[in-house]
Amino acid sequence: MKPSADKLSKHHDIYLYPLPTDQAEQAACYLKDTLEISVQYSNSTHRISVYYALTEHTLKSIEAYLKQAGFHLDESILSKIKRALAHYCEDIERSNLEIPVHNIKSRDVFVKVWGNHPHGDHDETPEELRRYL
DSSP: OOOOHHHHEEEEEEEBOSOSTTHHHHHHHHHHHHTOOEEEEETTTTEEEEEEETTTOOHHHHHHHHHHTTOOBOOOHHHHHHHHHHHHHHHHHHHHHTSOOOOHHHHHHHHHHHHHSOOTTOOOSOHHHHTTO
16 A cells, blocks of 8 residues: 555755754755745754655755755754654655555465365364374
């Protein structure tokens, strides 16, 4: 079963280095223009919120665009851990999108046929005789 579109839309906050003070606004404008994704910024917290489809972008690629453009991300240990976890989860989600859908109907048919087929795990000996043999 393929995931629904709402599961593929992502929202992440990207924290930027506090200097220069207008870096969040500039980064938001840059991302809107180049990647055409939804972006909101907050200069007071030096944060931009990005909304994107996982099938088109990843947080890692968005951060790479920002770094190539000369923006500086927050490099605190907590920010690095959060980013690494988000990158890992998105990589797994994207790789799971490539897994083909299993044909469950043919498997169910096989289970029914196997259940009706006489095979070696049926013992015809009555229960009371099994205990004494």
